[in-house]
Amino acid sequence: MLVFIDDSGDPGLGAQSSPVFVIALVIFEDNLLAEETSLSIKKLRRELKFPDKMEFKFHKSRLAVKIRFLEAVAKYKFRVRAIVVGKGRVRTKFKGGDKVTFFNHIVLTVLRNTQGNS
Numbered sequence: 685m686l687v688f689i690d691d692s693g694d695p696g697l698g699a700q701s702s703p704v705f706v707i708a709l710v711i712f713e714d715n716l717l718a719e720e721t722s723l724s725i726k727k728l729r730r731e732l733k734f735p736d737k738m739e740f741k742f743h744k745s746r747l748a749v750k751i752r753f754l755e756a757v758a759k760y761k762f763r764v765r766a767i768v769v770g771k772g773r774v775r776t777k778f779k780g781g782d783k784v785t786f787f788n789h790i791v792l793t794v795l796r797n798t799q800g801n802s
Contacts, residue, residue, distance in 0.1 A: 695787040708766040721760040767794040
């Protein structure tokens with residue numbers, strides 16, 4: 685099993701921080717499928733003439749690129765789990781706390797709630 689983790693927003697809780705923090709997991713039960721999916725994304729990058737190391741930024745992409753990306757990965761079996769945190773509702777134990785503690789808590793929460801879910 686392979687699990688890839690990505691985040692959006694920032695884990696800070698100050699006034700200058702984003703209002704939302706997101707952690708997403710992409711879970712592959714089969715390592716070979718993960719490699720095939722990765723290769724499919726690399727091929728798409730080349731077809732679109734994107735640099736090899738360029739990350740797809742979904743919210744910055746044109747609709748046509750989003751559709752091509754989703755078509756490229758849709759044929760592979762994987763699961764996605766995510767947690768979206770509205771930071772205005774975060775309990776006070778994290779207020780003023782460091783970003784690493786908050787980040788780790790959110791990652792552990794989504795991992796804990798992913799166990800055994802299909």
